[in-house]
Amino acid sequence: MLFKDDEVARADAFAVRNSAGWYRWTHDTVDVAGPDSTALLDKLLVNTVALCKVGREKYTTMLDDNGRIIDDLMAIRLEESHWWLSTLYGPQMIKWLDEHKQGFDVSYSDITATVDMYSVQGPRSTEVMDKLLDVPVDDLKRFQIVDATIAGIPVHVDRGGFTGELGYELYCSRSDSARISELLRSTGIRELQTLEVFVRSLPMEKGMALRQDYHFLTPFEANLGWSVHFDKKDDFIGRAALEKAQEEGPRFAFVGVEIERESYEDICQNEIVRKRGVPVGKCRQMIYGYTVDKNIGFAIVDAEKCPIGTKVTIGPNDSPAVIVAPRWC
Amino acid sequence: MALEQKVGLHRGVETAFGKLIPEKEAYSYCLRTIAAFSANIFQVMRILNDDWEDRTEKICECANMMNCAACSGSEGQLQQYLNDFYDEWNIPEFVDREAWIGAIWGDYGDEAEDMAGRVIQFTRNRVEKELDSCPWDIVGSEMCNMTTAMFTANFDIAAGGEHGKITNDVALNMCEARGCGNPHCRVVAERLDAYGLDHQGWLDHRGASTAPVHDTPPERRVKHAEGLRSGQYTQAFGEEQSFEWQYNWVAQMGWVWSVSFPLIAIRDMEKNEGDFDRVLSIVFATAGKNHFIDPFAREGLRTWLDIPREIGDNDPRVMGAYIGAIMGCQLVPFEWEAFDKDGVTIKVSTDDFNGRFPMAPLDEITAGYEAEWNGAIKTLVSPEWSVWIDGKDDEFQFIQIGRKLDSRMV
Numbered sequence: 001m002l003f004k005d006d007e008v009a010r011a012d013a014f015a016v017r018n019s020a021g022w023y024r025w026t027h028d029t030v031d032v033a034g035p036d037s038t039a040l041l042d043k044l045l046v047n048t049v050a051l052c053k054v055g056r057e058k059y060t061t062m063l064d065d066n067g068r069i070i071d072d073l074m075a076i077r078l079e080e081s082h083w084w085l086s087t088l089y090g091p092q093m094i095k096w097l098d099e100h101k102q103g104f105d106v107s108y109s110d111i112t113a114t115v116d117m118y119s120v121q122g123p124r125s126t127e128v129m130d131k132l133l134d135v136p137v138d139d140l141k142r143f144q145i146v147d148a149t150i151a152g153i154p155v156h157v158d159r160g161g162f163t164g165e166l167g168y169e170l171y172c173s174r175s176d177s178a179r180i181s182e183l184l185r186s187t188g189i190r191e192l193q194t195l196e197v198f199v200r201s202l203p204m205e206k207g208m209a210l211r212q213d214y215h216f217l218t219p220f221e222a223n224l225g226w227s228v229h230f231d232k233k234d235d236f237i238g239r240a241a242l243e244k245a246q247e248e249g250p251r252f253a254f255v256g257v258e259i260e261r262e263s264y265e266d267i268c269q270n271e272i273v274r275k276r277g278v279p280v281g282k283c284r285q286m287i288y289g290y291t292v293d294k295n296i297g298f299a300i301v302d303a304e305k306c307p308i309g310t311k312v313t314i315g316p317n318d319s320p321a322v323i324v325a326p327r328w329c
Numbered sequence: 330m331a332l333e334q335k336v337g338l339h340r341g342v343e344t345a346f347g348k349l350i351p352e353k354e355a356y357s358y359c360l361r362t363i364a365a366f367s368a369n370i371f372q373v374m375r376i377l378n379d380d381w382e383d384r385t386e387k388i389c390e391c392a393n394m395m396n397c398a399a400c401s402g403s404e405g406q407l408q409q410y411l412n413d414f415y416d417e418w419n420i421p422e423f424v425d426r427e428a429w430i431g432a433i434w435g436d437y438g439d440e441a442e443d444m445a446g447r448v449i450q451f452t453r454n455r456v457e458k459e460l461d462s463c464p465w466d467i468v469g470s471e472m473c474n475m476t477t478a479m480f481t482a483n484f485d486i487a488a489g490g491e492h493g494k495i496t497n498d499v500a501l502n503m504c505e506a507r508g509c510g511n512p513h514c515r516v517v518a519e520r521l522d523a524y525g526l527d528h529q530g531w532l533d534h535r536g537a538s539t540a541p542v543h544d545t546p547p548e549r550r551v552k553h554a555e556g557l558r559s560g561q562y563t564q565a566f567g568e569e570q571s572f573e574w575q576y577n578w579v580a581q582m583g584w585v586w587s588v589s590f591p592l593i594a595i596r597d598m599e600k601n602e603g604d605f606d607r608v609l610s611i612v613f614a615t616a617g618k619n620h621f622i623d624p625f626a627r628e629g630l631r632t633w634l635d636i637p638r639e640i641g642d643n644d645p646r647v648m649g650a651y652i653g654a655i656m657g658c659q660l661v662p663f664e665w666e667a668f669d670k671d672g673v674t675i676k677v678s679t680d681d682f683n684g685r686f687p688m689a690p691l692d693e694i695t696a697g698y699e700a701e702w703n704g705a706i707k708t709l710v711s712p713e714w715s716v717w718i719d720g721k722d723d724e725f726q727f728i729q730i731g732r733k734l735d736s737r738m739v
Contacts, residue, residue, distance in 0.1 A: 001449050003543060026422045088566065089419045090413075112422050194452055199423075212567020265447055265459075265545040268555050269563035282559070316551050316558055 001195050002288040003263055012197040013290035015190035016163050020122035022184045023192040025162075025169065026073075029115050032083045032097070034106035041075060041083060043236055044100060046219055047101075048229045052077045057086075057143045057158065060098070060227055061219050063238030068244050069214040069222060070096070070280040076145055076158070086109075088211045097170035100237065116177040118184060119198070121167035129168050130185050133157065137168065150183055163198065164206025164329075196287065204296060207256075207327030212269070213284040213298050214254070218242055221250045221303075223326070253303040256326035257283060257312070259295045259319045264288075267315040273299050274313050280305050283314050292328045299323070340573075342657035345650035345668060348635035353557055356576045357656040360443055360464040360583060365616070366697060367587040368468045370595065372612045374720055377598040377605065382532055384598065385471045389478035389531035391594035392586070396482030419568040435480055435516075436735030440562045441575040442583060444467065445554040449543045451565075454523035457542060460514035461550040465587060466507040472587070473506035473514070477534035479586060480516065500526045512550075515542060517544055534717045578705040584685040584694075592693060609693065610700040617704025627709060640670075645714055645730040648706045652728060654718075659685075666727065671728040682726060706730065712738070 002009050015021035032041065041049045045060045052058045057076040061069045069091065072088040087093045090110035097108050120128055130136045134149045137157055145158035153176045161167030174181045185191060192198055203209070214222045219242070228242065257273070264286040273281040281301030289296045299314075301323065306312065310323040341349030350358070378384040414420070418437070436448060439460060446460035465472060484499045499518045505511035517527065517538035524539045555562045556572040563569050570578075599605040621627050627642070634650045649668055652675060656663050661681050666674035684690035690732055702716040715733035720726040 001543075022424070028421050043395060089421050091416050092419065196451065210567065212563070215567060215569075261543075261549075263549065265449075265549045266551050268447065268559075269565075269567075269568070270555070270559050270561065273558055316553075317549055 001263075001265065002194070002201055002290075004288060004293070006194070006288075009194040009197050009288075010290045012190065012192040012194045013201055015192065016122045016165055016167075016198070016202055017291050018123070019189065020120060020124035020128050020189075021190040021192045022118060022120045022128075023198055024116065024181065025119035025198070026112070026115070026117045027086040028088060028093070028112045029117075029171075030085040030087060030090050030097070030108055030112065031111045032085060032094045032106060032108040033079075033081060034104075035081055036104035037081050037083055037106045037108075040097075040101065040104040040106050041085075043104075044096070045075060046236060046238075046242075048232045049075050049077070049083075051232070054078070054080055054140075055145055057145060057160070059143075061214070061222075061224055063219070063236075064242060065217050067237055067238040067241030067243075068216050069211070069219060070315060072209075072214060072224075073212050074143075074160070078145070078156075102211070108219075114174050116172055116174050116180070118170045118172075118180060119161055119167060120170070120184070120189075121161045121163045121165050121198075122189075123166055124189070125165070125167050128189055131187060133150045137328055140168075141221065141261070150180060153179060155180070162208055163202040164208060165202075181240060197290075200287045201289055202291075204285075204287055204298065205291050205328045207325075209254075209284075209298055217252060217254060217300065218245045218250075219257075220246055221252050221300075222254045242259040250303045252281065252300045254326060255299050255301055255306065256328065257286075257297045257299045257306070257314065257321045258288075258315060258324055259286065259297070259321040261295065261319050263323070264295045264297075266317045267297070267319060271315040273301055273321075274318070275305060275310060277313075280312065286314075289328055294328070296328055298321065298326055342654070344634045344657070345646065345653050345665070346637065350633075350654065350658065352572070352576070356572070356579075357443065357464075357557075358658045359576070359580055359660065360652075362659060363579075363583040363587060364465040364467055366694075367465060367472070367591075369612050369616050369697060370588055370592060370609075370693070371468050371471060372616075373605070373608050374471070374573045374591070374598060376596040376608050376612070377600070378593065380520075381471070384594075385474050386531045387594045387598070388471055388475045388591045389534075392475045392590045393478040393482045393531075395590045395593065396479045397485065400453075417568070418564050419566045419575070420564075421566060435483065437562060437564060437570070438582070440556065441570075441579045443554045443557065443579075445551045445557075446513070447545070449545075454520040455540060456518045456536070458516045459543070459545055460507070460516075461512075461545070462552060462554075463507045463514055468508055468587070470509050471504065472591075473503050473508045474531070474534055475591065476586075477501050477503050477516065477641045478531060479590075480518070484518065497528050498522070500524065500529055500539070502534055502538055504535070504537050504542065504738070506535075512547075517542065577660065581686040584691070585689055589686070589689045589691055592691065593631070606696065609696060613697045613700035614704035617701035617706075618708055620701075620705045621709040643711045643713070644670055645673050645706075645710060646670070648702070648710050648714065648716065648730050649675065651705070651709065652702060652730075661685075665683070672732070673728075675728040676725055677728065679721065679724060679726045692721075695726065702728075 033141050038050050045254050047060045054077050057074050062071040063068050082259040090112045094110050094167040105300040115143045132150050140159040148157045219228050269285050271283045272279050273283050286297035308321050312321050314321050340352045342355040444460045445462045449457040451461050480501050498521050501518045503516050505513050507514050520537050556575045561569045561571050596605050610688040663675050663677040666676045683694050699718045706714045708717050717729050718726050
């Protein structure tokens with residue numbers, strides 16, 4: 001939980017918004033390789049990863065047979081037939097690949113235990129990275145990944161992140177992790193202390209959600225319809241159900257909520273949202289946003305009953321709240 | 330159609346008279362009856378050992394050891410155990426999961442047991458959890474201390490990184506406890522190296538935390554855990570467990586930590602052989618007699634179980650229905666063998682009755698309830714009636730309610 005008066009969390013947030021900060025940010029990573037790797041991923045993911053160039057990455061979602069999101073992830077194309085999937089939880093991805101690999105010439109493994117990742121985020125992050133890296137990254141494009149070295153240590157560097165700011169992610173071997181963190185510390189920029197700031201507060205302010213926020217939603221309901229490539233690709237898992245869902249229209253709306261109280265201690269994940277006392281949805285999670293100075297959250301609500309501006313209450317103590325667009329800055 | 334949909338959504342425990350106790354109410358009752366059993370067991374402990382420090386230290390050590398043992402084995406076995414846990418709860422690498430498994434672990438246990446509250450802080454060096462409710466708040470301070478020993482084990486099995494060694498590298502304080510009269514329970518874990526703290530002994534776990542705590546104002550506290558509020562528990566990384574899962578989990582694990590583990594230490598506190606069994610039956614019988622001393626307690630029970638007025642006060646079915654409700658709400662399967670004005674017989678598998686958690690069967694459940702129910706029937710029905718259990722050593726045991734003369738009536 002984050003509170004307005006948490007000065008450590010506030011300093012963490014402001015470092016990223018106004019300057020630069022770093023933190024260990026090791027996503028679970030699944031390595032997928034082989035002649036049919038791209039074809040398999042195109043079967044599993046809603047957008048056309050085949051169009052992704054080597055050295056680039058795509059944000060995408062993965063659906064179940066009912067067309068509902070079971071994961072959102074970055075698909076990183078390292079080589080023509082070699083991908084990294086940056087996912088919330090690797091073992092589940094492996095199980096899903098196991099279920100769908102038949103007929104595809106691929107190999108895959110969860111490499112989370114061998115790879116570490118650090119994130120450098122904020123408007124000054126390029127300056128910091130250029131000091132660290134042997135080759136500058138000024139001209140790196142968004143979602144581009146390159147090989148580089150830091151003090152002779154090989155790393156992958158991609159331009160991206162989960163804060164909505166200019167930023168970079170550094171992938172290194174676990175065996176080099178301690179040295180990389182030492183070098184990052186030596187830059188003098190702030191090492192973020194508060195997990196919830198970089199997992200929740202900073203991303204949520206910019207409208208960035210976690211996988212669980214999208215549970216049971218179609219990409220259209222999750223405001224991710226832009227990522228669905230019905231016209232550019234053949235069949236993919238969940239396509240038929242998703243087409244039907246699109247025809248029928250959204251059941252839910254993925255929205256933002258702001259509570260009109262100082263704090264949100266009584267609102268946990270999936271707390272019930274009520275309109276005039278009647279349940280109309282569930283709040284995914286509340287957090288304090290230091291940039292916007294508000295208690296904000298995502299919610300899944302009845303699409304018809306809860307347009308933007310609707311007054312609702314959330315949780316067991318009926319915290320008054322208002323439905324807003326799911327992005328604050 | 331609408332009614333049909335609603336009926337299908339809701340479950341309950343059926344009483345002897347066909348009334349359904351709603352699932353949520355049955356779950357709350359289950360928790361409270363386990364806690365009451367635990368409270369009785371802790372009274373036994375206080376009679377056997379009158380030294381607060383000594384008995385607290387002993388149950389702490391035992392609870393810690395048993396929690397460590399639950400995940401002992403080779404390094405590979407422990408890792409597999411942890412991996413299974415991570416898989417079950419979808420706990421990703423980036424939370425430094427091995428460092429804080431105790432906190433992650435503790436949260437779902439608290440929620441399943443309706444110890445409702447919140448994780449106030451979750452950082453690399455500090456975790457603070459605040460609980461607004463606790464069904465076990467009747468048990469007493471030794472239990473509050475004991476839970477910190479359990480948490481220590483959870484931290485130790487993975488936090489130190491040195492397999493098989495109790496590293497105890499976290500200062501763990503239950504700074505406040507509802508069982509001691511505080512409005513909250515509040516547990517704070519702080520890394521020794523980050524805060525410059527010393528290793529703790531078993532009696533050092535009730536201190537204040539080093540960093541200040543956040544006190545949730547009364548108007549924002551909660552009465553019940555997520556399962557009762559929203560129908561499921563959602564863990565920080567999105568994995569959800571249904572209320573049904575939660576109910577089944579607690580009907581097993583509630584017995585393990587609050588009865589089974591402390592009993593190992595309490596049995597050893599007897600000074601003379603037989604003291605434990607003798608004191609246990611006295612404590613539980615007294616607790617039973619006090620259940621229904623008040624006339625409104627008897628009337629309340631009749632209303633709750635929907636006992637028809639044709640069944641009078643001096644009828645064994647009143648007690649039978651009460652026992653059936655306890656067992657039903659505790660998710661113990663049983664059969665009625667007899668249920669009339671001459672007596673009641675309930676058939677139950679001994680494994681089901683004593684082995685709420687299959688790996689830790691407890692004869693004391695039979696001994697305790699036999700004494701408690703035999704006490705309770707004296708005030709709920711009349712002293713003409715008794716409760717006893719036949720076939721305790723057999724595959725099935727029979728809970729009997731019948732008339733019995735006992736010239737000593739101890």
